[in-house]
Amino acid sequence: MPPTLHIAGVKDKALAQPIDIKQFMAESGIGIQEIVVYGRRYGHQHDYDHINMLTHSAARQDQFTDLLAWFERFGQVPSV
Numbered sequence: 001m002p003p004t005l006h007i008a009g010v011k012d013k014a015l016a017q018p019i020d021i022k023q024f025m026a027e028s029g030i031g032i033q034e035i036v037v038y039g040r041r042y043g044h045q046h047d048y049d050h051i052n053m054l055t056h057s058a059a060r061q062d063q064f065t066d067l068l069a070w071f072e073r074f075g076q077v078p079s080v
Helices: 018-027 063-073
Strands: 004-009 033-038
Touching (some): 004 063, 018 033, 033 063
């Protein structure tokens, strides 16, 4: 399994709750896996739900920055 970054929003109550993602991670097998939950209590700028994890103006500084760091960490820096 390739290194996998799983993300969730604290206000996502239907599609990607952290408890479901953790179960999916356990079922996925051995490999490098991490989960990051996005919300103010974790130091982020917004309490994200499923949609605004991609559309909120602060997403660029929160999860998009983390995603680029993940690619860099595992040698897969996308060309911008």
